[in-house]
Amino acid sequence: MSGNDDIAHIEEELPLQALPLDGWHRARGARMVGFAGYHMPIQYEGIMAEHGWTREHAGLFDVSHMGQLSFSGEGVDDALELLLPSDIRGLKPFRQRYSMLLDEEGGILDDLMVSRLGGGAFDGADIYMVVNGATKYDDMGWMIEHLPDEVVMNHMDEQALLALQGPEAGEALATLIPETADLIFMQSGLFTWRGVPLWISRSGYTGEDGFEISVPAAEATLLADALCALPQVKPVGLGARDSLRLEAGLPLYGHDLTPAVSAIGADLGFAIQKRRREEGGFIGHARVMKELADGPGSKRVGLRIEGRLPAREGATIHAGSARVGEVTSGGFAPTVGAPIAMGWVSLPHSAIGTALEIEVRGKRIAAEVAPMPFVPHRYRRKA
Amino acid sequence: MSRYFTDEHEWIDVEGEIATVGITDYAQEQLGDIVFVELPAEGTSFEKGDDAAVVESVKAASDVYAPISGEVIETNGALEDEPALVNSDAEEDGWFFKLRIADAGELEGLMNEAAYKKFVASL
Numbered sequence: 001m002s003g004n005d006d007i008a009h010i011e012e013e014l015p016l017q018a019l020p021l022d023g024w025h026r027a028r029g030a031r032m033v034g035f036a037g038y039h040m041p042i043q044y045e046g047i048m049a050e051h052g053w054t055r056e057h058a059g060l061f062d063v064s065h066m067g068q069l070s071f072s073g074e075g076v077d078d079a080l081e082l083l084l085p086s087d088i089r090g091l092k093p094f095r096q097r098y099s100m101l102l103d104e105e106g107g108i109l110d111d112l113m114v115s116r117l118g119g120g121a122f123d124g125a126d127i128y129m130v131v132n133g134a135t136k137y138d139d140m141g142w143m144i145e146h147l148p149d150e151v152v153m154n155h156m157d158e159q160a161l162l163a164l165q166g167p168e169a170g171e172a173l174a175t176l177i178p179e180t181a182d183l184i185f186m187q188s189g190l191f192t193w194r195g196v197p198l199w200i201s202r203s204g205y206t207g208e209d210g211f212e213i214s215v216p217a218a219e220a221t222l223l224a225d226a227l228c229a230l231p232q233v234k235p236v237g238l239g240a241r242d243s244l245r246l247e248a249g250l251p252l253y254g255h256d257l258t259p260a261v262s263a264i265g266a267d268l269g270f271a272i273q274k275r276r277r278e279e280g281g282f283i284g285h286a287r288v289m290k291e292l293a294d295g296p297g298s299k300r301v302g303l304r305i306e307g308r309l310p311a312r313e314g315a316t317i318h319a320g321s322a323r324v325g326e327v328t329s330g331g332f333a334p335t336v337g338a339p340i341a342m343g344w345v346s347l348p349h350s351a352i353g354t355a356l357e358i359e360v361r362g363k364r365i366a367a368e369v370a371p372m373p374f375v376p377h378r379y380r381r382k383a
Numbered sequence: 384m385s386r387y388f389t390d391e392h393e394w395i396d397v398e399g400e401i402a403t404v405g406i407t408d409y410a411q412e413q414l415g416d417i418v419f420v421e422l423p424a425e426g427t428s429f430e431k432g433d434d435a436a437v438v439e440s441v442k443a444a445s446d447v448y449a450p451i452s453g454e455v456i457e458t459n460g461a462l463e464d465e466p467a468l469v470n471s472d473a474e475e476d477g478w479f480f481k482l483r484i485a486d487a488g489e490l491e492g493l494m495n496e497a498a499y500k501k502f503v504a505s506l
Binding site: 042043046047048051239242243308309310312331332334339361 | 415416418419421437439440441442443444466
């Protein structure tokens with residue numbers, strides 16, 4: 001047994017923690033599972049029903065397991081530009097960007113959302129970041145190691161995070177907070193609801209229009225109750241969150257993205273703006289530039305699967321007798337009405353339309369490299 | 384006809400030498416929305432405990448074991464077009480396969496309905 005196995009074993013043994021809405025989920029009949037070290041609701045009435053509700057109305061997701069961080073201090077932009085490949089200096093107040101943490105070899109340590117604060121939110125801090133739940137403590141360790149003393153990072157574990165997603169999310173939230181109607185995709189604002197300060201961004205991870213709402217943990221139940229009292233809103237669990245993001249073509253950290261893969265291979269080059277590519281000055285830059293010039297060894301692709309048998313994470317991908325890749329997430333796609341998958345395949349087999357085979361329980365099933373998203377995004381890009 | 388249950392949440396209806404096998408309502412509830420059922424080929428012979436079928440729900444794949452030994456004589460073709468039958472009617476129309484029983488003695492260790500209900504209540 002290796003040292004790593006020992007660590008993994010110890011982590012599994014740690015008792016799961018309760019999030020601020022734990023009792024709220026249970027009272028609503030959620031089935032709870034362990035995820036990222038917390039008890040989390042995987043479903044309430046059923047994944048298919050919750051998935052469909054989110055695509056047609058609005059689903060409320062508790063994503064309080066994610067890490068909410070604030071950064072402030074002298075030179076914060078320059079410090080973060082060392083850690084993130086994205087343009088932070090050019091990030092205007094109340095605007096948000098998708099970004100990543102890369103290691104020295106250009107492997108992906110996490111993917112995240114970063115925004116510039118404004119209006120005095122979070123005690124006047126400069127930058128707000130949301131990172132994945134399962135990686136948040138590693139991320140914090142990595143960042144502390146690379147941030148200068150002048151920059152203060154604060155883990156805001158007293159904040160809960162709710163996501164309201166779906167075509168009716170805008171209308172629903174506007175009944176509680178009319179001013180949110182003016183937000184567009186990847187824009188944020190500080191709002192007050194019944195005296196409670198809420199940092200709200202128009203974003204999410206389902207491919208639908210929607211919001212992510214940072215709320216003080218003590219007020220999270222009140223807000224969740226008020227949202228779910230609206231006719232457009234029902235609570236939705238982690239199960240549907242996963243099927244929704246897969247249909248939207250959005251990668252899931254720890255599955256589709258890992259330290260073993262690169263940003264360019266993952267098709268996340270959009271998060272690395274032109275100035276950053278040219279000037280460099282971020283950890284992992286050499287790998288990004290090399291792969292922009294020569295192409296990555298393998299690519300993250302979407303896969304449409306023939307028939308009804310789902311291909312899941314770990315299934316191997318083949319072109320004739322050659323093994324050319326592996327499925328990193330897959331399952332039945334409720335809105336598509338068929339199984340779909342995301343996987344990594346070697347570059348020569350990654351073009352849209354390439355016919356491949358996936359091995360499931362010793363059988364080969366036919367698959368084709370497909371454009372993503374599988375279900376069109378419906379973000380609100382204009383007011 | 385008598386109905387037996389296993390601690391793997393399968394039910395078995397026995398009529399003469401033929402056993403009809405499915406998963407229980409409790410099992411389908413635990414699995415959630417079922418999107419695919421992989422059934423064995425007719426003519427396959429199983430020993431008790433062999434992997435006999437696979438149920439794919441939206442979230443995961445789960446094995447169904449042969450609750451007793453026997454030869455598959457028929458499978459439920461309706462599940463091909465409508466796997467959700469297992470959710471809506473697990474203990475009747477959502478049956479999986481029929482076996483010609485190899486050893487009726489294997490039925491002796493199984494639970495009846497009352498014992499199974501008690502077993503589920505204890506979980």
